Amino acid sequence: MAHNHSHSSEKIGWAFFSNFSFTIIEFVGGWLTNSTAIMADAVHDLGDTLSIGSGWVLNKLGDKGADKQFTYGYRRLSLLGAxxxxxVLLAGSAWILFEAIPRLADPVMPETEGMILLAILGxxxxxxxxxxLQGGKTLNEKVLNWHLLEDVLGWVAVxxxxxxxxxxxxxxxxxxxSIxxxxxxxxxxxxxxxxxxxxFFQAVPDNRLPSKVTHVLQKLDFVKSLHHLHIWSLDGEHHxxxxxxxxxxxxxxxxxHLKQRIAETMDQFGFMHTxxxxxxxxxxxxxxxxES
Known part of the structure; x- marks a missing residue:
């Protein structure tokens, strides 16, 4: 599990540095081509870069083990990053719509040669x-992947x-x-x-999970009933x-015998803690x- 989380941080780091480098290129390219569309996308990519950077830092902090103050560790920081x-992505998308919709009535012709070169690089x-970031397991990776996919689709459109x-x-x-x-x-x-x-509000990560857990536990020998069942997730991955x-x-x-059977039964669900x-x-x- 620790290796997977470290690999997640490494992938997010790659995404951050590549996005940051290209954002600088975008600003320079937008200035050289006098393209407001590319400059706008550069501003959007700058927001993406800051967002990815914060997600990367929080993801790395999530590698820290449990201590006396945070007895479950710091994995929920990755969830905060997501x-x-x-x-940020919702706000950035709203800004793109705010900029793009008025242009439907008054479109501006940009310098297409520079746009083509920057679009290929983008x-x-x-x-x-x-x-x-493809195939990432954490919510942080998934949301960051949509950040980058948005940029890819945007440059394809350009x-x-x-x-x-x-x-x-x-x-x-x-x-x-763009819209x-x-x-x-x-x-x-x-x-x-x-x-x-x-x-974040400690909802069940999978709505089917409580009934499944209840079903298998109540089938065990000596078990008569089950109550106070609580299931939540630390980061969308570790439950x-x-x-x-x-x-x-x-x-x-x-x-x-009952304790052993309970342990074996719960193992099939892959919980981090039970x-x-x-x-x-x-x-x-x-x-x-x-309980309500």
Whole structure:
């Protein structure tokens, strides 16, 4: 698990440095080509770079082990990174729409030759960074991957528009394509951001998980009922479960057998931490708080 998290930080680091370098190139290229569209994308990429950088730092901090103050470790910092990046990306996409929609009524013809060269470079650089984050397991990686995918699609749109405008004067294609890919990104980032918010509020990472856990535990010998089942996630990848199991057994050997079977049963779900309290059928639950 630690190796996977370290590999995640390494991939995010690659994405940060490639995006940061290309952002500088974009500003220079936008100034040389006198293209407001490219300068606007450079500003957007600068926001992406800052967002990816914050996500990278938080992801690396998440590698720290548990201590006396944070007994579960620092993995939720990665979740914080996913939340920050999702919010930044939503804000950036809204800004693109704010800029692109008015241009539908008053489109401006840019210098297409410079746009084509920068677009090819943009697809290559951002495509490489997106490839490095492809298949990421954490929410942080997934949200950052959408950051980069947005940039790739944006540069593909710029390339197509620039080539078309080499032959016909249709500057309105630029804002149309920008609006199209931005709406597509907004939909997917919105889903990831909603998942992140749910995990922040300690929602169950998978709605089917509580019923599955309840079903397998109640099938065990000596188990009579189950209550106070709680399942949440530290970072979208590492889950925690606690429960009270009511049981009846006649000997210490049966008790040991039950503990062993519970451990084996819970192993199949891959929880990072599990805490199972076994209560006798005749005793009252010490946690008298009513669950809603």
């Amino acid at each position: 939340l920050i990046n999702g919010v 697809v290559a650089v951002n495509g490489f960074a997106a490839f490095k 390339l197509i528009v620039a080539i078309v405008m080499q032959f016909v004067a249709w500057p309105v294609l630029d804002p149309l394509l 199209g890919f931005t709406l597509f990104i907004l939909f997917n980032v919105g889903r990831n951001l909603l998942s992140t918010l749910k995990l 925690v479960a606690t429960a009270h199991v009511v049981a009846r057994f006649e000997s210490i050997d049966e008790y040991r 805490t199972i309290e076994i209560e006798l059928l005749e005793e009252d639950c010490r946690d008298t708080r009513v």
